[in-house]
Amino acid sequence: MSETFKDVVGFEGLYEVSDMGTVRLVDGAVVPQAIAPNGYAYVKLTKDGKLTFHTAHTLVAAAFLGVCPARWCVNHINRNDADNRLSNLRYATAAESAATRRRGSNNNSGHRGVHKAGKRWAAVLTKDGVQHKLGTFLTVEEAAAAYRAAAALHYGEFAPPMAVLTSGASATSE
Numbered sequence: 001m002s003e004t005f006k007d008v009v010g011f012e013g014l015y016e017v018s019d020m021g022t023v024r025l026v027d028g029a030v031v032p033q034a035i036a037p038n039g040y041a042y043v044k045l046t047k048d049g050k051l052t053f054h055t056a057h058t059l060v061a062a063a064f065l066g067v068c069p070a071r072w073c074v075n076h077i078n079r080n081d082a083d084n085r086l087s088n089l090r091y092a093t094a095a096e097s098a099a100t101r102r103r104g105s106n107n108n109s110g111h112r113g114v115h116k117a118g119k120r121w122a123a124v125l126t127k128d129g130v131q132h133k134l135g136t137f138l139t140v141e142e143a144a145a146a147y148r149a150a151a152a153l154h155y156g157e158f159a160p161p162m163a164v165l166t167s168g169a170s171a172t173s174e
Helices: 056-065 094-099 140-158
Strands: 005-007 015-018 023-025 041-047 050-055 072-076 089-093 114-117 120-127 130-137
Touching: 005 056, 015 056, 041 056, 050 056, 056 072, 056 089, 072 094, 089 094, 094 140, 114 140, 120 140, 130 140
Parallel strands: none
Antiparallel strands: 005 015, 015 023, 041 050, 072 089, 114 120, 120 130
8 A cells, every 4th residue: 555645734845744644855755753752753844944843643634634623633543642644543622532541550440430439340431521420330340331331422433442332231329
């Protein structure tokens, strides 16, 4: 499969970016990418003697998806911030992008949205700053299934991966 290149927005006639995330000069010389501490690939571009830094995913999205809507961001569908293929990028609101984040590093249940509540497991989904308590469950798997079902319903295509109800878990009131 060959790469398709388009002008880098704001650098037309100087740089091009491909649907695979490659950035190059118009003469074909590839611009080296580096990975920032936040995990994003970035490039250094020069125009009129001024050096600027740009994340590769924003260059790909602007060239192929159009200008990013105000207060939206580029979201990596597979959650790999270094995967800048066009097929892995979409525009999302901050809330939609947050919905795709990995579980927190302090999570000890092994599942996003699930925590220990006494001798039971509680499932909680937060959307738009509002906590939705989904109930308490006998097993961590039941709580995780409840979270995945609620995430699929509330977040749709932005639900964390595997957000499909796999068992008929039943909740009790908290």
